[in-house]
Amino acid sequence: ATAAVEVDQAFVIANASTGKNWPANGFDYGGTRFSPLEQINTDNVKQLGPAWTYDLQSERGIEATPIVVDGVMYVTASWSVVHALDARTGKKLWSYDPHVPRRMAYKACCDVVNRGVAVYKGKVYVGSLDGRLIALDAGTGKKVWEQDTVSDHSRSYTITGAPRVVKGKVIIGNGGAEFGVRGYVTAYDAETGKQAWRWFVVPGDPSKPYEDESMAKAAKTWDPAGKYWEAGGGGTVWNSMVYDPELNLLYIGTGNASPWSQHQRSPAGGDNLYVASIVALNPDTGKYVWHYQETPGDSWDYTSVQDLILADLKLDGKTRKVILHAPKNGFFFVIDRTNGRFISAKNFVDVNWATGYDKNGRPIEVANVRSPDKPFDIIPGPFGGHNWHSMSYSPLTGLAYFPAQNVPLNLANDKRWSGQGSNKPGQPMSGIGWNTAMLINSQTPKSKPFGRLIAWDPVNQREAWRHEYVSPWNGGTLATAGNLVFEGTADARIIAFNARTGQQLWDSPTGTGVIAAPISYEIDGKQYISVAAGWGGVYGESQRASEGNTPGTVYTFVLGGKAPLPKFTEYQRGALLSGVKYDPKDVEAGTALYVSNCVFCHGVPGVDKGGNLPNLGYVDKTFIEHLDQFVFNGPFVSKGMPDFTGKLTPDDVEKIKAFIQGTADAVRPSTP
Ligand SMILES: O=C(O)c1cc(C(=O)O)c2c(n1)C(=O)C(=O)c1cc(C(=O)O)[nH]c1-2
Numbered sequence: 001a002t003a004a005v006e007v008d009q010a011f012v013i014a015n016a017s018t019g020k021n022w023p024a025n026g027f028d029y030g031g032t033r034f035s036p037l038e039q040i041n042t043d044n045v046k047q048l049g050p051a052w053t054y055d056l057q058s059e060r061g062i063e064a065t066p067i068v069v070d071g072v073m074y075v076t077a078s079w080s081v082v083h084a085l086d087a088r089t090g091k092k093l094w095s096y097d098p099h100v101p102r103r104m105a106y107k108a109c110c111d112v113v114n115r116g117v118a119v120y121k122g123k124v125y126v127g128s129l130d131g132r133l134i135a136l137d138a139g140t141g142k143k144v145w146e147q148d149t150v151s152d153h154s155r156s157y158t159i160t161g162a163p164r165v166v167k168g169k170v171i172i173g174n175g176g177a178e179f180g181v182r183g184y185v186t187a188y189d190a191e192t193g194k195q196a197w198r199w200f201v202v203p204g205d206p207s208k209p210y211e212d213e214s215m216a217k218a219a220k221t222w223d224p225a226g227k228y229w230e231a232g233g234g235g236t237v238w239n240s241m242v243y244d245p246e247l248n249l250l251y252i253g254t255g256n257a258s259p260w261s262q263h264q265r266s267p268a269g270g271d272n273l274y275v276a277s278i279v280a281l282n283p284d285t286g287k288y289v290w291h292y293q294e295t296p297g298d299s300w301d302y303t304s305v306q307d308l309i310l311a312d313l314k315l316d317g318k319t320r321k322v323i324l325h326a327p328k329n330g331f332f333f334v335i336d337r338t339n340g341r342f343i344s345a346k347n348f349v350d351v352n353w354a355t356g357y358d359k360n361g362r363p364i365e366v367a368n369v370r371s372p373d374k375p376f377d378i379i380p381g382p383f384g385g386h387n388w389h390s391m392s393y394s395p396l397t398g399l400a401y402f403p404a405q406n407v408p409l410n411l412a413n414d415k416r417w418s419g420q421g422s423n424k425p426g427q428p429m430s431g432i433g434w435n436t437a438m439l440i441n442s443q444t445p446k447s448k449p450f451g452r453l454i455a456w457d458p459v460n461q462r463e464a465w466r467h468e469y470v471s472p473w474n475g476g477t478l479a480t481a482g483n484l485v486f487e488g489t490a491d492a493r494i495i496a497f498n499a500r501t502g503q504q505l506w507d508s509p510t511g512t513g514v515i516a517a518p519i520s521y522e523i524d525g526k527q528y529i530s531v532a533a534g535w536g537g538v539y540g541e542s543q544r545a546s547e548g549n550t551p552g553t554v555y556t557f558v559l560g561g562k563a564p565l566p567k568f569t570e571y572q573r574g575a576l577l578s579g580v581k582y583d584p585k586d587v588e589a590g591t592a593l594y595v596s597n598c599v600f601c602h603g604v605p606g607v608d609k610g611g612n613l614p615n616l617g618y619v620d621k622t623f624i625e626h627l628d629q630f631v632f633n634g635p636f637v638s639k640g641m642p643d644f645t646g647k648l649t650p651d652d653v654e655k656i657k658a659f660i661q662g663t664a665d666a667v668r669p670s671t672p
């Protein structure tokens with residue numbers, strides 16, 4: 001192999017019309033995830049079969065879009081481990097483990113995931129969960145350089161997103177806005193690793209000079225009475241970045257505000273720029289060019305980091321350069337990418353926080369949605385009407401394809417929150433540093449969960465077709481010139497649909513739920529479809545829609561493929577917990593402690609069914625009886641479980657045990 005030395009800007013642009021490689025995260029700079037390959041089409045897709053599979057040796061979520069160049073596939077597993085494979089056979093060429101310290105996993109809100117690498121001029125770039133950006137030799141997997149992207153290690157910064165390379169610079173953002181961080185995006189010289197620029201998304205401490213004019217302007221939209229800079233303000237850029245070479249603009253999607261509750265961080269309100277926005281930057285300098293804010297004054301974890309797609313649409317008889325976007329807040333946006341002007345927005349799922357957008361692109365908010373006193377069943381909830389699962393856009397059908405969903409949650413401003421780190425039992429995951437300033441499910445949410453694939457017509461802002469799934473949290477999508485859409489599912493399959501009609505044409509089991517997006521490439525005249533499967537991500541840690549629990553695997557398909565599938569394994573769920581002795585008086589305090597320390601990873605005992613982490617209502621009784629041995633520097637710290645030494649007392653653990661057994665007892669069906 002030539003180890004991808006020829007991958008540069010011209011290569012990526014030229015490849016967009018041949019589709020032989022998959023050289024960038026979103027396939028092309030515009031992030032269309034549209035493959036022009038058409039060997040596999042609606043007539044023959046039924047003959048698709050496995051060409052090879054590859055064991056990623058991973059038990060946690062797999063979110064990577066593989067990169068394929070020159071017959072080599074570069075894909076990441078959980079814990080930011082990179083694998084280089086022969087894309088024809090699945091044979092391993094090398095792997096690279098950045099050895100992320102397992103003890104820092106608590107700093108990641110949403111599983112120890114990684115969304116893939118970037119490849120450029122003979123190097124492979126990966127962001128590690130602990131915040132390093134690492135350049136590897138594409139031929140050998142040996143480290144060439146490494147940079148620490150974290151500005152403040154006392155905060156919970158991570159990297160889960162894939163780096164992007166634009167004009168010789170590697171660009172990366174961070175995660176962390178559930179905990180209290182200040183979001184930013186940084187560019188490094190691809191060759192040397194030297195930092196080229198950094199753009200902050202939200203303003204810092206107003207008593208210090210602002211980094212640039214965009215920060216001075218943003219500061220006017222925040223209320224200093226909320227001391228927003230102490231919690232950080234949020235706006236993390238943890239997923240999508242796309243690039244328009246003609247306009248020379250880099251577009252980033254920014255994340256939610258931190259803390260979530262606007263009453264706490266900016267009590268007088270305000271737009272709180274530039275959270276929950278699309279921002280255009282000059283990729284050479286990192287200078288702000290324009291922004292469009294999708295959720296002004298976000299108070300609900302409404303990230304706008306979902307896949308941005310650049311498309312040219314015919315609107316009112318004129319071809320317009322636009323951005324297509326379906327962020328968490330439930331509206332599908334069409335934005336003019338030359339200047340950031342709003343063109344249109346329409347809800348793609350039921351939404352109860354706004355009735356629509358006015359002609360200036362401001363949401364028309366529903367009264368009481370920001371009540372400081374009343375809990376609210378916000379729809380979409382913080383999991384989003386659409387999360388990070390990749391969207392694709394076919395210029396042939398003119399449709400965008402993405403997994404939409406509802407995960408019911410109830411939110412309430414938490415009046416007890418009094419600043420970063422002021423955590424009290426009952427504040428969700430605050431025991432490991434979350435700072436949402438919101439109570440979650442203080443009332444039981446009433447909406448119903450669902451997951452569906454939506455084909456969306458952005459010109460007419462309406463759904464063209466949909467396919468309903470058994471649960472939320474389905475995979476990203478791939479559109480092809482064979483008039484097909486491919487998507488992996490929460491119930492452990494990969495499916496091919498007719499891109500125009502939504503008719504299901506083919507599927508194959510994957511042994512575990514799929515959340516990442518499929519890709520396509522061609523070698524020696526053969527078209528391949530490939531997807532990295534591995535159930536997880538924030539929803540998949542505690543929930544599941546299939547019993548499949550097969551370790552992370554790359555599945556690659558070809559017409560007439562007959563390779564064997566791996567031996568599938570199933571989730572081991574024991575009987576409902578019984579017999580752990582507890583004092584019923586402890587259940588209430590135990591509930592608050594469980595919410596603060598355990599719930600997002602392990603779910604509700606005996607109610608949820610376990611995800612890639614066990615549900616504690618279905619484990620062996622001896623585990624719970626000896627819970628202290630697991631909580632305090634226990635055997636699972638080496639798998640990423642936090643060490644609660646100094647955070648919880650042995651008495652707290654007794655109360656948590658009471659909650660676990662008490663809840664299991666409460667849900668046990670009474671025997672007649
Ligand atoms: O605010 C943030 O910084 C941040 C980071 C991440 C992440 O890095 O994975 C997620 C989220 N937020 C988030 O809100 C979210 O729903 C989410 C889901 C996932 C995932 O990988 O399944 N990550 C994240």
Ligand SMILES: [Ca+2]
Pocket residue numbers: 177178255256301303
């Ligand atoms: Ca978030």
